Amino acid sequence: TQLLEQSPQFLSIQEGENLTVYCNSSSVFSSLQWYRQEPGEGPVLLVTVVTGGEVKKLKRLTFQFGDARKDSSLHITAAQPGDTGLYLCAGARDDKIIFGKGTRLHILP
Amino acid sequence: DSGVTQTPKHLITATGQRVTLRCSPRSGDLSVYWYQQSLDQGLQFLIQYYNGEERAKGNILERFSAQQFPDLHSELNLSSLELGDSALYFCASSVAAPKTGELFFGEGSRLTVL
Numbered sequence: 001t002q003l004l005e006q007s008p009q010f011l012s013i014q015e016g017e018n019l020t021v022y023c024n025s026s027s028v029f030s031s032l033q034w035y036r037q038e039p040g041e042g043p044v045l046l047v048t049v050v051t052g053g054e055v056k057k058l059k060r061l062t063f064q065f066g067d068a069r070k071d072s073s074l075h076i077t078a079a080q081p082g083d084t085g086l087y088l089c090a091g092a093r094d095d096k097i098i099f100g101k102g103t104r105l106h107i108l109p
Numbered sequence: 110d111s112g113v114t115q116t117p118k119h120l121i122t123a124t125g126q127r128v129t130l131r132c133s134p135r136s137g138d139l140s141v142y143w144y145q146q147s148l149d150q151g152l153q154f155l156i157q158y159y160n161g162e163e164r165a166k167g168n169i170l171e172r173f174s175a176q177q178f179p180d181l182h183s184e185l186n187l188s189s190l191e192l193g194d195s196a197l198y199f200c201a202s203s204v205a206a207p208k209t210g211e212l213f214f215g216e217g218s219r220l221t222v223l
């Protein structure tokens with residue numbers, strides 16, 4: 001059983017469209033992180049959300065932490081080909097940093 | 110550039126062999142994490158070290174072992190290799206043993222077992 005479930009697994013959309021990907025858990029996390037990974041590279045930290053209900057914006061990316069701190073979402077406005085990549089959520093649990101399997105996003109020009 | 114260095118970048122070996130993967134953390138980081146990434150399993154946590162001591166263990170096989178040295182670099186040893194061990198192995202570092210998942214990853218070592 002995956003502690004952090006991400007959906008959808010794959011998403012392919014046209015440039016300029018909006019999209020939302022999700023990270024869900026039945027467990028409460030003190031914080032969640034979002035990473036982006038490009039082919040042949042390691043994951044790169046995008047953001048940390050800490051407070052239930054918190055919303056953070058990074059240019060066209062909006063991250064939200066659920067009120068109960070069990071889930072998070074990432075919304076991308078006007079997606080661009082440069083947004084293509086694997087988006088991973090992660091959380092700390094018993095000194096382990098656990099990752100979801102990720103959403104593989106492909107933006108078509 | 111995350112500041113985390115992993116060597117080698119690519120490694121091809123045969124079943125039954127033994128390999129060592131090396132990681133140098135970011136300057137000042139005391140914690141080192143090892144992950145295995147395959148297409149079907151995603152990023153699987155293997156083991157974490159903090160300032161030379163093992164701090165947390167994940168789904169690490171008995172054939173695998175790791176250590177962190179006094180200069181804080183770390184090595185992951187994989188022995189009696191099987192075809193299924195083919196994967197990307199990532200090292201990540203952080204300042205302390207964080208309560209958050211804020212890690213800095215190296216570029217990974219791609220292991221192919223033939």
